[in-house]
Amino acid sequence: MTLRDYLFYLTNAPSLEDLWSAHTQKMAEFGFDRLIYGFTRYRTETSLGDPEDFIVLTNHSRDYIRGFMDEGRYFHAPMTQWALNNEGACSWQVIQQMFKSDKMSKEELKVYEFNSRFDVTAGYTVSFKSVSGRSKGAISLAAKPGLTQAEVDKIWKKSGEDIQLMNNIAHLKILTLPYSTPTRSLTKRQREALEWVGDGKTTQDIALLMGLTSATVEKHLRLAREALAVETTAQAVLKAALHNQMFVMEA
Structure with a gap:
């Protein structure tokens, strides 16, 4: 598949699953067989926000992700900070270079040792252009075990511009596709109620439009707020919109 053909497929991918499957396969052709994509819209000076609100895509092993993401090592990883x-x-x-010059902090050294146990030792990181001060996205491209960083740098010298272009396009496409986690997903009714709120309808209006009682509409909105971990319906509408869960076309 040519670069042009691949980008055409990527920009027309119908779901995150299809996009990620194709992208991991394409990156593996260049020697990068384990990827982590991460994006947040809730960054502050001291935090990246609630991990439940991150968009995270990966094909690393469950054991690695448990230690790197679930146990919070990602925040202290040198390439995350970069x-x-x-x-x-x-x-x-x-x-x-940081390791050899003894410039790693205690937490960074723990991440370095953890990554070494999983052969995550050579690769590249691509940091995407931020659209606001509170958003940030990046992708970690870990090389196949056995490849040295010198060998990876040679691959990048030859094909780095194409690899970066493909990752930039993948990132932009990801931001357009619906994303949810088991604890942040909405039911069809909850989503429909939020969509009507987004259109400026009152609870009474929504009840008539959905053929429900006002109490049932309020229940759907309350459950939507709980699912999205917010306090107000306005916040629920915003978060659902940011995660592209509003006005989703049903299959």
């Missing part, structure tokens, strides 16, 4: 303060692509050679 991505938060930079845009573009960066070789993991900087990690090796």
Whole structure:
């Protein structure tokens, strides 16, 4: 598949599952067989927001993700910190340089040792251009076990611009597709009620439009707020919209 054909497929992917399956396969052709994509819209000076609100896509092993994401090591990873303060692509050679020069903090060293146990030692990180001060996205491209960073740098010298372009397009496409987690997903009725609120309808209006009682509409809105972990219906509408869960076309 040519670069043009791949980008055409990528921009027309109907779901995150289809996009991610194709993208992981394409990156593996260049030697990057384990990826983590992450995006947040809730960044502050001291936090990246609630991990439940992150968009996270990965094909790493469950054991690795449990230790890296679930146990919070990602926040102290040197390349995460680089991505938060930079845009573009960066070789993991900087990690090796930090280790050799004894410039790693205690927490960074723990991440380095953890990654070494899983052969996550060579690769590149691509940090995407932020659309606001509170948003940030990046992707970690870990090379196949056995590849040295010097070999990976040669791959990047030859094909890095194409690889970065494909990841930039994948990132932009991901931002257009619906995303939910088991604890942040909405039912069809909850989504419909929020959509009518977004259209400026009152509870009484929504009850007539949906053929329900006002009490039932209020119940759907309350459950939507709980599912999205927000306090007000306005916040629920905003969060659902940010995660592209509003006005979803049913299959």
